[in-house]
Amino acid sequence: MGNAKSSAMSKEILEDLKLTTKFSQNELSQWYENFQKQCPSGRISPEEFENIYTRFFPDSDAKTYAQHVFRSFDTNDDGTLDFKEYIIALHMTSGGRTERKLEWAFSLFDVDKNGYITKSEVTEICQAIFKLIPKDEVSKLPKDENTPEKRAEKLWSFFNKKDNERLAEGEFIQGVMENDSALRLIQYEPVK
Ligand SMILES: [Ca+2]
Ligand SMILES: [Ca+2]
Numbered sequence: 079m080g081n082a083k084s085s086a087m088s089k090e091i092l093e094d095l096k097l098t099t100k101f102s103q104n105e106l107s108q109w110y111e112n113f114q115k116q117c118p119s120g121r122i123s124p125e126e127f128e129n130i131y132t133r134f135f136p137d138s139d140a141k142t143y144a145q146h147v148f149r150s151f152d153t154n155d156d157g158t159l160d161f162k163e164y165i166i167a168l169h170m171t172s173g174g175r176t177e178r179k180l181e182w183a184f185s186l187f188d189v190d191k192n193g194y195i196t197k198s199e200v201t202e203i204c205q206a207i208f209k210l211i212p213k214d215e216v217s218k219l220p221k222d223e224n225t226p227e228k229r230a231e232k233l234w235s236f237f238n239k240k241d242n243e244r245l246a247e248g249e250f251i252q253g254v255m256e257n258d259s260a261l262r263l264i265q266y267e268p269v270k
Contacts, residue, residue: 091162099169106165113161121158124148135210135268143206143266150185180251183264187250194244201230203264210266229263236260 087110095106114120124145131144151159151167159167170182185191189199205226208216216224223229237245237253237260245253254260 087161095162095165099165101165101169109165109168110161113164121160122164123158127159137212139209141209143210146186146189146203146206149189149191150182155191177251180254181247183254184247184250187264194246195250196244197230197234197239197241200234201227204230204233207266210268223263233260233263 087107092103092106095101096103099106101109117126127148128141128144131140131147134140148159151163153163153166167182170178172179184195187195187199187203189202208226208229211219221228223232234241236257237249239245239249254264
């Protein structure tokens with residue numbers, strides 16, 4: 079474990095992460111060490127990522143959602159997550175309604191990464207979110223959001239767009255900022 083060479087983070091990456099996240103040098107070094115232990119190759123594969131999600135959602139099917147999240151974290155599109163992508167993802171997804179988190183949510187919904195969200199992309203993510211929800215919770219959902227299609231319909235209605243129109247990042251963030259229901263519908267928080 080005490081291999082100084084493999085656990086030392088490159089200075090460049092560390093400086094970059096200190097600038098782009100709110101994490102301290104200590105925190106970053108600590109996480110890097112953990113990351114190295116769990117992931118000696120230094121890269122997380124889609125399968126490893128799915129396994130992490132599956133552990134968090136043992137009563138439902140987290141695979142599809144994990145694939146979407148993976149895509150949104152893999153900013154350089156090389157099919158793996160490196161430490162930097164992982165930490166930036168961690169930074170972006172923590173916190174309730176920060177602009178960063180919503181920027182990330184936008185990239186989650188922008189399935190084809192073209193800079194806009196369509197209603198069919200919203201439906202696709204709602205389908206993935208639905209698979210995360212355990213069956214007994216689905217039965218307790220409000221009538222107008224108890225299927226992926228209804229959830230997508232309701233979410234889309236907050237953005238004042240026609241079905242064939244598309245949504246830019248600023249419009250998405252503003253819409254979610256202004257609506258607690260939209261904020262709730264873009265994510266799934268397990269009942270604790
Ligand atoms: Ca990558
Ligand atoms: Ca898109």
